[in-house]
Amino acid sequence: MAPQSILLKLAEDIHSKTFQIVKTLRQREQAEPNFESDSPIVDPRIETSHDYEELKNAVNEAANDLLLLINGPKTFLRTFLTTHYELAAYQAAIEFKFFEKVPRQGSIHVAKLAESVGMDEDRTGRFLRLLATQRVFKEVKEDYFAHTAASMALAIDPEVNSAAGMQMDEMFKAASETSNAIRANPSGAHSNDSPFKFRFGLHTFQFYAKNPQKAARFAQAMAGVSQMDRQFSELRDGYPWERFGNGKIVDVGGGSGHVSIYLAQQFPSLSFVVQDESPDMIAQGQPLLAKSSDLTLRTRVSYMRHNFFHPQPVHDASAFFIRQCVHNWPDQECITILRQFIPALEAAPPGTPLIINDTVLPKLNTRTRYEERLLRQLDIAMLVVINAKQRTEKEFRKLVKEADSRFEVKKVHSEGSMGLVEIYLQR
Numbered sequence: 299m300a301p302q303s304i305l306l307k308l309a310e311d312i313h314s315k316t317f318q319i320v321k322t323l324r325q326r327e328q329a330e331p332n333f334e335s336d337s338p339i340v341d342p343r344i345e346t347s348h349d350y351e352e353l354k355n356a357v358n359e360a361a362n363d364l365l366l367l368i369n370g371p372k373t374f375l376r377t378f379l380t381t382h383y384e385l386a387a388y389q390a391a392i393e394f395k396f397f398e399k400v401p402r403q404g405s406i407h408v409a410k411l412a413e414s415v416g417m418d419e420d421r422t423g424r425f426l427r428l429l430a431t432q433r434v435f436k437e438v439k440e441d442y443f444a445h446t447a448a449s450m451a452l453a454i455d456p457e458v459n460s461a462a463g464m465q466m467d468e469m470f471k472a473a474s475e476t477s478n479a480i481r482a483n484p485s486g487a488h489s490n491d492s493p494f495k496f497r498f499g500l501h502t503f504q505f506y507a508k509n510p511q512k513a514a515r516f517a518q519a520m521a522g523v524s525q526m527d528r529q530f531s532e533l534r535d536g537y538p539w540e541r542f543g544n545g546k547i548v549d550v551g552g553g554s555g556h557v558s559i560y561l562a563q564q565f566p567s568l569s570f571v572v573q574d575e576s577p578d579m580i581a582q583g584q585p586l587l588a589k590s591s592d593l594t595l596r597t598r599v600s601y602m603r604h605n606f607f608h609p610q611p612v613h614d615a616s617a618f619f620i621r622q623c624v625h626n627w628p629d630q631e632c633i634t635i636l637r638q639f640i641p642a643l644e645a646a647p648p649g650t651p652l653i654i655n656d657t658v659l660p661k662l663n664t665r666t667r668y669e670e671r672l673l674r675q676l677d678i679a680m681l682v683v684i685n686a687k688q689r690t691e692k693e694f695r696k697l698v699k700e701a702d703s704r705f706e707v708k709k710v711h712s713e714g715s716m717g718l719v720e721i722y723l724q725r
């Protein structure tokens with residue numbers, strides 16, 4: 299018998315998983331997506347459901363492997379390592395507002411588009427034609443361009459547009475300086491050693507403080523990212539919050555308090571103190587509280603200005619919670635942050651945890667390469683932007699021990715983008 303073909307096995311995998319995707323969409327009365335500008339959009343509740351995500355991951359994994367094998371390493375490398383020319387086309391199209399200027403209905407002649415965006419006709423057409431190979435715009439007849447589903451997303455969704463703009467502008471430029479920044483700062487111990495700082499001469503936070511328009515675009519992009527995650531329900535279900543009874547949770551670096559407000563709604567006996575060093579973030583909290591019909595929130599969620607590089611001032615908490623902050627700092631600075639909890643944990647009753655809610659990178663071979671790629675991409679994004687990192691469970695355990703040998707990771711409740719690391723100070 300001939301040996302089983304790897305290529306056919308992958309193709310069969312793609313077929314069977316796609317079959318299940320189609321079945322899921324039909325069962326949930328969801329129209330299939332297509333490439334047209336008015337394509338049905340898959341309901342986010344389906345898209346982010348666990349079973350649908352698993353199917354999507356499996357198809358991505360198998361389809362990618364099939365292409366890698368069929369194309370071979372040389373073709374893969376030649377195509378992938380020239381992606382920056384494609385990103386150059388995206389950069390020009392975003393910066394010159396192609397997405398907004400191509401009409402939502404019908405098509406536009408390239409000369410007319412060139413005139414309205416302020417670019418010459420030759421380069422406008424060349425950028426469009428490269429993008430069209432990825433189904434971003436399409437040439438409906440010679441020299442006439444129209445939207446597709448992907449170009450329309452960039453035209454109509456401000457969060458998608460802001461994320462793309464920020465990536466193709468400051469992040470793309472910063473990423474291209476990665477090896478130069480490492481050579482210039484071989485120890486890489488400080489958040490100032492980032493490729494972003496090397497490229498722009500300013501720490502990322504200072505850069506955005508000086509460039510309010512880019513800061514607003516960055517904030518809008520981040521708002522989009524948090525909406526895409528199914529993170530809140532995972533956070534609710536990923537930890538036994540009821541165990542704190544009517545206790546007080548301190549949400550360190552809690553920003554506007556949107557996470558505390560969500561948890562306070564889910565667990566009506568808990569109260570929350572949201573700490574942040576930014577008065578702007580804290581100011582965003584009051585309207586969120588005012589919007590809620592649950593009037594008890596106004597007494598159960600309070601705000602306090604606090605810099606987490608200074609000792610924790612609340613000494614009667616049931617738990618300390620720090621979410622999406624630790625991954626913004628390199629190890630040395632995280633160690634300083636963790637040490638600031640020690641006096642408060644020493645004063646609190648034994649059994650008061652410090653809960654870090656951040657990405658926990660998966661152990662080897664526990665996720666598809668497709669999922670691992672997304673998480674690892676974010677890890678390198680942290681390196682480029684603020685010389686920070688995403689950590690594995692092992693790295694979290696080492697980090698807390700370096701902060702204080704009495705720190706003990708008791709449990710990692712979940713991993714991936716919704717990791718919950720439960721830490722105690724042994725006494």
Ligand SMILES: C[S@@+](CC[C@H](N)C(=O)[O-])C[C@H]1O[C@@H](n2cnc3c(N)ncnc32)[C@H](O)[C@@H]1O
Pocket residue numbers: 550551552553554557573574575576579604605606607620621622623
């Ligand atoms: C990525 S946001 C996370 C916000 C919130 N925890 C969440 O999960 O949505 C990081 C937060 O850390 C705050 N932050 C940055 N440096 C800080 C510091 N030194 N002390 C306290 N908060 C700080 C920022 O203002 C921001 O609100």
